[in-house]
Amino acid sequence: MLKPTIHALFITTFLTGCAAQPHQNEKTVGIGDSSGHTQVITIKQSDIANACDLSAFEDGFKYTYMSMWNGRIEEILKTSTEQSATDYYSKLFFNSEPNTRAVLDEAPETRANYSYCQESSYQQGKISGFIYSIEDLKRLEEKSPM
Secondary structure, three states: OHHHHHHHHHHHHHHHHHHOOHHHHEEEEEEOOOOOEOEEEEEEHHHHOOOOOHHHHHHHHHHHHHHHHHHHHHHHHHHOOOHHHHHHHHOOOEEEEOOEEOOOOOOHHHHOOOOHHHHHHHHHHHHHHHHHHHHHHHHHHHOOOO
């Protein structure tokens, strides 16, 4: 009579433990240098599941996200005529290192020694960075002071 109780207790504990862990399947990535705008982004597990090198994925993600974001902010500032919008958006540029605005990584030779796994993960990160930046820019523009 004790065995079914133990099995039920084990199954209940196991299922409860699994249900309480959805946040462990997400990864947070810090974007930007403290000399400019910074942001922490949560990446879904499904987006990093196929990356075999998380560090390379993060590098691709960061530079693509930041450069897409910065490019859009530049476009907004070029077309904006309102001072409140200019003040708001001009504070939102990402820097990749102190006082250096992030741009798209156009130097693939820096990854010349990457393995197939690293390069594949980097490219997956770039794709995810592009998608996340588009979604976040849309939300940013919806809150625009214009």
